[in-house]
Amino acid sequence: MRSGSNTKARVAIAGLGAIGREVAAALDKGIDGLELAAVSAANIDKHSEWLGKLGKMPAALPIERLADAADIVIECAPSRLVRSIVAPVVSRGKTVIVLSVGALLENEDLVALARQHGGQIVVPTGALIGLDAMTAAAVGTIHSVQMITRKPLQGLAGAPYLVENNIDIDDIKEPLKIFDGTAREAAKGFPANLNVAVALSLAGIGADRTRVQIWADPTVTRNTHRIEVDSDSARFSMGIENIPSENPRTGKITALSVIACLRKLRAPLRVGT
Known part of the structure; x- marks a missing residue:
């Protein structure tokens, strides 16, 4: 090739x-x-x-x-x-x-x-944006990584974490934090939604040290991700709003x-x- x-x-x-x-x-x-x-x-x-x-x-x-x-x-x-x-x-x-x-x-x-x-x-x-920056920072020392994800309700429908914990988001009228944990836990609970968190963790400090919050948000129409990174080479933040494809769990x-x-x-x- x-x-x-x-x-x-x-x-x-x-x-x-x-x-x-x-x-x-x-x-x-x-x-x-x-x-x-x-x-x-x-x-x-x-x-x-x-x-x-x-x-x-x-x-x-x-x-x-x-x-x-x-x-x-x-x-x-x-x-x-x-x-x-x-x-x-x-x-x-x-x-x-x-x-x-x-x-x-x-x-x-x-x-x-x-x-x-x-x-x-x-x-x-x-x-996700910023994987190049994350990969570069990982050559040095990354102190912390946090990702906050907000998704339209239909993009979270049927997620195992919601089913197992009897969390009903169908009729919520304002943003609701439905998860706060590690990227590894997020991947298990939201396998169709949080591949971005795992990619971020693999580029950086791993799935057990990368922190993730997930919000079900009836006020948004796009899958949004906000990442905060603190390292010995740089402190940086990234934000992206992805337009869903015909599959609401996946951005175009x-x-x-x-x-x-x-x-x-x-x-x-x-x-x-």
């Missing part, structure tokens, strides 16, 4: 939800040095009409065959499938881009597996982040750490 190679790297996408379809469309339209080789989905027939509109029809394969069909696999699937997607890819020394980052906390041995076989797990910036910028990540692979100028 080095710049200057004329061979296109094959890309596969696991999951054809809002993110997977947008990334597939971008690859079909053209990203330098890459080609969409295969896709996988729980019900591939559901997507057959959409796939038929692409310029070149990718192969429709079971998840376990994606690692053989591609050099890069993009995980856009439910978090419970992360291990079955990532393990075959990295064990073949290939690259996997993971969006369900929270699942990595429950499958930390996948990093060791990638190291053993020369594979790589890539976590794109996604719905997440798919764009994956596309930007793919474009960097062979870009003649690469900006950012």
Whole structure:
């Protein structure tokens, strides 16, 4: 996948939800040095009409065959499938881009597996800004990291933490703090919502020292994140308001982040750490 190679790297996408379809469309339209080789989905027939509109029809394969069909696999699937997607890819020394980052906390041995076989797990910036600054600060000493997330009510519907603790947010009229804990705890309680917190923790001081607050907020229409970082090299804060995609749990910028990540692979100028 080095710049200057004329061979296109094959890309596969696991999951054809809002993110997977947008990334597939971008690859079909053209990203330098890459080609969409295969896709996988729980019900591939559901997507057959959409796939038929692409310029070149990718192969429709079971998840376990994606690692053989591609050099890069993009995980856009439910978090419970992360291990079955990532393990075959990295064990073949290939690259996997993971969006369900929270699942990595429950499958930390996948990093060791990638190291053993020369594979790589890539976590794109996604719905968060400032990962470059966090990564740089982590070379020194980070004293504390806190993230405060506010989400529209529909973006939190069905979260395990709410169900297990009998927290009803359907009819609230003002912002309600529903969680205050670590990034690891947030990932377990809100697996479809807090991948950003896990990405932040992996870039910085880890899932057990990164603090997270989650607010259910009927006054907002965007997924908002505010991060405060104190380190020996800098003290900085970051804020972002993400417009939800057709899936209210996911921001539109997440798919764009994956596309930007793919474009960097062979870009003649690469900006950012």
